[in-house]
Amino acid sequence: MAEDLGDGSTAEMDEYETLMSTTDVELLKTAWRNEKAAPEILQFQALLVKRAREQIQLVEETVEEFEGSGMDPLTVSLYQMDLDRAQFLLRSYLRVRLQKVTANSLSCVLQIEKYMFYIWKNDNLRNRLSEPEKIFVKRCINDMEKHIEETVLSKLPDNYQSARRQSIISEEDDMVPEPQLDTFVACKSSKNFVSIRLVDSERPLEMERHDVSFVLYKVIEDKIGVEIDLV
Amino acid sequence: MHGRLACRLVKEITTGEKGQLQPFNDELLNEVTKECSENFLVLQSLIRKMQDEGLDFQTTRNADHYGALINHLSLIRNKRCLMAYVYNRAEIIQNLVWKVGLRLFELPEEIQEKLSHSEKEYFNRHSAALESYMSKMDLDLNVDMVPPKDPYIKVRVLDDVGEGIVVSDKAANFARHSMHFLKRTDAEPYISRGLMEELTG
Numbered sequence: 001m002a003e004d005l006g007d008g009s010t011a012e013m014d015e016y017e018t019l020m021s022t023t024d025v026e027l028l029k030t031a032w033r034n035e036k037a038a039p040e041i042l043q044f045q046a047l048l049v050k051r052a053r054e055q056i057q058l059v060e061e062t063v064e065e066f067e068g069s070g071m072d073p074l075t076v077s078l079y080q081m082d083l084d085r086a087q088f089l090l091r092s093y094l095r096v097r098l099q100k101v102t103a104n105s106l107s108c109v110l111q112i113e114k115y116m117f118y119i120w121k122n123d124n125l126r127n128r129l130s131e132p133e134k135i136f137v138k139r140c141i142n143d144m145e146k147h148i149e150e151t152v153l154s155k156l157p158d159n160y161q162s163a164r165r166q167s168i169i170s171e172e173d174d175m176v177p178e179p180q181l182d183t184f185v186a187c188k189s190s191k192n193f194v195s196i197r198l199v200d201s202e203r204p205l206e207m208e209r210h211d212v213s214f215v216l217y218k219v220i221e222d223k224i225g226v227e228i229d230l231v
Numbered sequence: 232m233h234g235r236l237a238c239r240l241v242k243e244i245t246t247g248e249k250g251q252l253q254p255f256n257d258e259l260l261n262e263v264t265k266e267c268s269e270n271f272l273v274l275q276s277l278i279r280k281m282q283d284e285g286l287d288f289q290t291t292r293n294a295d296h297y298g299a300l301i302n303h304l305s306l307i308r309n310k311r312c313l314m315a316y317v318y319n320r321a322e323i324i325q326n327l328v329w330k331v332g333l334r335l336f337e338l339p340e341e342i343q344e345k346l347s348h349s350e351k352e353y354f355n356r357h358s359a360a361l362e363s364y365m366s367k368m369d370l371d372l373n374v375d376m377v378p379p380k381d382p383y384i385k386v387r388v389l390d391d392v393g394e395g396i397v398v399s400d401k402a403a404n405f406a407r408h409s410m411h412f413l414k415r416t417d418a419e420p421y422i423s424r425g426l427m428e429e430l431t432g
């Protein structure tokens with residue numbers, strides 16, 4: 001009897017969680033967490049951001065209406081708090097794509113800002129950006145190039161004046177900062193059963209929903225946001 | 232000694248406190264670029280010497296070849312050090328744009344003094360780029376930096392902010408040391424500039 005009850009409630013909980021995890025706020029939270037924890041830039045969630053903004057605007061209007069109509073201030077402030085949180089999430093999501101703060105130090109690892117040269121020359125990465133982000137990156141690159149050119153490169157001998165290559169005899173860009181993808185991340189499966197092929201083992205790693213593992217980023221790279229979320 | 236000056240330049244970045252700027256070392260930077268030019272001159276003269284001797288530079292492995300190689304490599308190393316110096320400082324500047332303010336005059340004077348002319352320009356251009364991104368998104372991204380616990384916070388004014396500042400339609404007299412109960416989003420710009428502090432607990 002006790003077992004039955006237990007089973008029943010977990011199934012219900014699962015259903016409830018599945019339902020909850022599909023609300024836009026939860027989706028945005030997940031996208032935000034993924035973006036924060038991934039060592040490289042991820043696909044811009046254009047539709048999600050659009051929906052979130054529409055909803056935020058709706059709540060904003062509602063709050064204003066409430067304030068105007070002399071509604072109970074406590075209720076209004078609860079709405080306001082919810083609104084603030086949603087707004088923080090949205091801002092932080094957009095921000096974290098430009099600039100990532102590493103948890104273990106005061107210094108910032110700038111995402112788009114840091115790897116602008118790398119992202120720009122790689123079509124696959126460039127397409128993960130939103131249009132305004134692309135314009136931003138392009139400007140950043142121009143500004144940085146101009147600054148470096150003025151301060152250093154113009155003072156160097158002819159064959160050594162490229163910002164991307166060490167010298168004229170370099171065959172590829174060998175001065176572009178690249179993100180360190182060969183790194184471990186903590187991840188959690190969002191589906192009931194996920195199997196991950198590991199690099200150094202014959203047996204795949206099997207994860208059930210909510211299992212947390214610590215794996216190499218590149219083995220789960222294409223599963224992020226689909227079967228696996230980063231934590 | 233090849234590359235010693237450049238090493239000193241890079242050390243200026245690493246010995247300082249993280250995220251803090253040292254004064255821009257124009258002098259040392261110019262000395263390093265001078266060393267680069269010297270390297271290049273030696274490199275060229277060695278290549279010319281080998282050509283005069285009728286040797287193929289690509290295949291000959293004699294003392295002159297390795298002499299040229301060493302000069303080439305030390306030039307590249309110097310270049311990398313110079314770039315690292317400027318680039319790392321530029322990253323700190325990007326950070327200032329985010330954390331302190333979009334306008335150069337919003338930076339404390341101690342910081343402004345440490346920037347080179349080109350760095351100041353870079354600051355302005357980078358903040359303009361960020362601003363235009365924010366206006367395209369129609370959203371200020373440089374406020375709301377910490378997750379909000381409460382929509383209102385208690386702040387103390389640390390400096391003469393001046394009168395006539397309007398926050399959320401309400402004008403208040405922000406005299407020094409006065410305390411206020413403000414909306415977090417209104418107070419944040421002032422807090423990041425060190426004009427107000429948040430009172431906790």
